[in-house]
Amino acid sequence: MAPPAPGDHEARRKDVSEAVWRVLAAKGFGGLTLRAVAAEMGASTGMLTHYFPSKRALVTHALDLLEQDTAGRPRRTPPADGLPTVRAMLLDILPLTPADTARNRIWVSSWDLSLADETLTAQQGDRYARLRDTFRPHLETARGLGEIPSNADTGQLASAAVAFVHGLVVQALFDPGRFPEDVQIAMLDDFVARLAGPGTDTAPGSSRDT
Amino acid sequence: MAPPAPGDHEARRKDVSEAVWRVLAAKGFGGLTLRAVAAEMGASTGMLTHYFPSKRALVTHALDLLEQDTAGRPRRTPPADGLPTVRAMLLDILPLTPADTARNRIWVSSWDLSLADETLTAQQGDRYARLRDTFRPHLETARGLGEIPSNADTGQLASAAVAFVHGLVVQALFDPGRFPEDVQIAMLDDFVARLAGPGTDTAPGSSRDT
Incomplete structure (x- = not known):
């Protein structure tokens, strides 16, 4: 043959x-x-x-x-710089389609394996550090545009955004009935809206006129 | 013998x-x-x-x-009703001690197994629904105390709190060097502080005097 x-x-x-x-x-x-x-x-x-x-x-x-x-998944075109870009990047992570759900399910599944191996743990840790870093310039733009307080800690907000979206992925994977697309998006919009407010990283009143 | x-x-x-x-x-x-x-x-x-x-x-x-x-892990005594209780309950979840880290690491590891089995997926989904439900009465108390806006959606905020804390657990497990105890607590405090602000669930100006 x-x-x-x-x-x-x-x-x-x-x-x-x-x-x-x-x-x-x-x-x-x-x-x-x-x-x-x-x-x-x-x-x-x-x-x-x-x-x-x-x-x-x-x-x-x-x-x-x-x-x-x-790396090859389709991404949204952000409608505007700053927070709308942050929102679009977070939407690109959520399990809103069958393909996104499969990919997220496989990522969550990989955590067991990665946490059991020091090399994989470090690789995954670095991977998430890079993911957080992709949010920072857009949070800095948002700060420059006055969308978030002028003394906001963009590094901490990037960590918070990744934490929130990954935790929402987990909730949605286990309970798609309670976390359909519209619920996930409403939660994300609420999270992004709260970035505009003063957190503990901003001194009281420092970003307000009164 | x-x-x-x-x-x-x-x-x-x-x-x-x-x-x-x-x-x-x-x-x-x-x-x-x-x-x-x-x-x-x-x-x-x-x-x-x-x-x-x-x-x-x-x-x-x-x-x-x-x-x-x-179920048997030690818990903090909340210093006060409302948001301080929500904060204490979230602190009880974070991997701040070796025992808490081991427990969280095992939970995250269990997700691979649970997502591969329909019965376990449903059990875990119900378990997280009950966890979210434990936050709701305290968020309702916070609303009654005026700590969060009077028209805040406490169900959505409970889901957001669980999502945020689980995602932070994952980040901290993979990267304990970048997420030591003080960083985790600072992120949690910032998240809780933002619950006091208006999200998308509150109509503009509805919770403000001006």
């Missing part, structure tokens, strides 16, 4: 990745095994050991897929 | 539960196996099958331990 043409090899690799993703979306990292991926493809585990010589290789590929899917 | 006295049996059961807890704190549910618990105890897996005839029985016991530890 002739070896498969390069195009076939690429197509098969894509099939494998899609099966890994479907297993993750249904069963999480706790259910990610060569056997489960093989069953999802109707293939043999022997075929899969060609792609993944170890469980570790399978998990590494799964984490790569998650990064790629997250 | 005589069978063990009832007291020995209870002591051994406690040893097993403590070993399960240590494995969970170090490796999460993804690392919870009879073999790992046996190694933690210096016992045989055969001895453990007496307590846990299946992986499912081990996981069920682990989830029970998590519930018991959470």
Whole structure:
């Protein structure tokens, strides 16, 4: 039998990745095994050991897929600088569509694995630090525009925004019936509106005229 | 050999539960196996099958331990009704001590497992609904005391408080260096202070004199 043409090899690799993703979306990292991926493809585990010589290789590929899917997901065009951009970035994280829900479910599932491994814990910690950093310039713009108090701590607000949206993701994943799209968006709008008020980081009256 | 006295049996059961807890704190549910618990105890897996005839029985016991530890954890005495009680309840959730960190780490780890099982997903969803409900009466007291606007949506604020604190738990678990105790408390105080301001749930000017 002739070896498969390069195009076939690429197509098969894509099939494998899609099966890994479907297993993750249904069963999480706790259910990610060569056997489960093989069953999802109707293939043999022997075929899969060609792609993944170890469980570790399978998990590494799964984490790569998650990064790629997250980086490549569609994003909203912010309607304006400052807080509207912060709102759009937070909306891009929430599980508002089936694809967003699957991605979030896989991220939450990955936390068990990542917290059990020092290297993965540090990588994930750095990843969230970078995520918080993407919010800061927009919070600084909001401060410059007077949308939030002039002495607001934008680093702390960025941390608060990421904390709030991740916690809302968890609530929505466990209870989609109580957290449909409109409830998630209303909660997010309320959170963003409160950024405009004085927190503990602003001295009393310092940002008010009276 | 005589069978063990009832007291020995209870002591051994406690040893097993403590070993399960240590494995969970170090490796999460993804690392919870009879073999790992046996190694933690210096016992045989055969001895453990007496307590846990299946992986499912081990996981069920682990989830029970998590519930018991959470229910029995020490709590702060709130200094006053209303928002100070809300603040104290949120502080009781944050990973501020090693014991609180272990408990939170095990909860976050359990999400992978729970999201992969419809029954566990529904149980966890109901559990978080009850947690949100514990905040509502205190938010209603805060509203009565004028600490938050008179038309604030206490149900939505309870959901926001749980979302914020769970997301902060996740950030702190992955990055304890950037989220030491004082940073977590400062973020919480800022969040609670913002509850006093007008959100989107309050009509503009409706809670102000001017």
